[in-house]
Amino acid sequence: MLPEGSEEVEDAVRSVLRDVLGISQERVDAFAATTPLFGALPELDSMAVAGVLTELEDRLGIIIEDDEVDGEMLETFGALSRFAMAKALG
Template identity: 45%
Template sequence: MNNLENQVCDVLRGTLGLGKMPLSADSPLLGALPQLDSMAVLALLTALEEYFGIAILDDEISARHFATVGTLTAFVQSKRP
């Protein structure tokens, strides 16, 4: 797991209250984690923006970005300068 992926996992754990739940690039998110409901998605987006200093526009948000930890990490990477 790379550093960015570790950071995304830390934000996920902290925002969703997952404790030390093991996460990897292949870990499914949307539909697999009951904690990741629509309100939690908003909180997670805000947390990612603050942590990484990125801006996520409403029209950029897609369920495909929340399929796995890996797809979420790739999305965050695409938003970084």
């Protein structure tokens, strides 16, 4: 069972990826928890990562510290969503 608000956070993550990376809604809707992100999506380069994190902060009202950002967090859609949920729903 997912915590209350988790669907909204996942929707926000999808929306941020769509907007920042310029990918289609259909493509982002097809992302599963195991969908690889960094290194698999050509649109998600190091500059785009900064945009994604900044936009997540703005939309979810969270603060992401530099030491919290690592490759595991960006490895899959599920990992990024879980990170965002932990920050937003804490």
